[in-house]
Amino acid sequence: MKPTYLYKYVALRSSDESIQRRLTDLLVSSRLWFASPSSFNDPLDCKPGFSFKNSTETELNRLNIMRLKYLLEKKVDLSFVVHYHMRVEGRDLTANDEIFQSVLLMMQQEAREQLGVLCLSQRENDPVMFYHYGDKHRGLCLQFRTEHYFTQTRCVHYSDEYPVLNFFQLVKSRIRTQKCI
Template sequence: MGFNDPYDCALTPNIESPSDEETELLRNKYLSKADLADSQRYEFTTKSTQELRELFLRSAHGAIKQSTDQFLKTRGVTCFSEKNDDLLMWSHYGGRYKGVCLEFDTEVDPFGKIKPVRYLPELPKVAVASILLHNTFDPVLELYCTKSASWSYEREWRAIHSGAGTRFVYAPEALTGVYFGPDIDTQSVEIVCLVLAGQNEGVRFYKGSRSSTEFRVLFSEFTYTSHLQAKKLGLLP
């Protein structure tokens, strides 16, 4: 499945040009490498500071584009939200109010590796000098958890996976709640509750309804009782 945001995981960031001092530090760092080829050593030695700065910038642009293209082909992303009552979220991802929203315990694996998405009003900046000098690629990795401020209503968290197109499972105890959309049919509620009753009896169920005073979905908890249980309890004839 693709992203509905054309910038998602495909950002071309603004790469900050290294200062003269940073460029010289980078020159010395590469010249100190024992395995540097003679041709490369000559290039780093003879180029002016301005020429070297332009070289680093071209290399950075190429490396980030390659990383982005490779990411979209080889990595997977699982997306979550902090909210369960937003109208747009239910419309876009909740089957137009006929689906379900799952609540997870984030202390249980694999949810410990999820990271919050940051929302920015403009494309992010990446300091190539900092990356090359300190060997940290965290700023590049953050690009895959960065979106336009237009999407901030999603309050998204996401997990990055090493394999694309892979289905991941979670331990039954990780699921703590199921929120049913306001327009879900009774049969679907019955099926979900029956399946979960045999997997995790601690899951709590909530039925959604439209608020009469706010633009949001309200939820009320209910206790599921199967047909057989109801008969045993004398609740049915």
């Protein structure tokens, strides 16, 4: 069951001009800021591992084409691109390959920078959250009604294990989601 309210802990004052502007936007213009996961204090946040198990030859070829396009768009050193392409064509490239992983990490980092995440809490009086995100108890805890605006929210489930997602299942579900919007 979805909660009736969600809460956001914020600093009331900040020497960081962008944080102050976001608070003003929120309070005056009702605009929320969706932060890039690359700005989070946890470097592993929103950075799952990817699995390519049970991938078809067509899917792997499509992935390699995506990577080559990415490398060319980013104007990566041409010798690296050629070396990568030769390894792909020779089928000498596996998910454990160093080049394969480095290109995947570059793509993953860029994707993290393009994402926006809104962090909310189900608890309105959490002293730890208030300390970390509410300027050491000097900030605000804002309450949002969920019925109209937060229908797509999802709970975060923390785990001791690093998440591993099947790359192609994720891409397929993302395409289906985009078609529904």
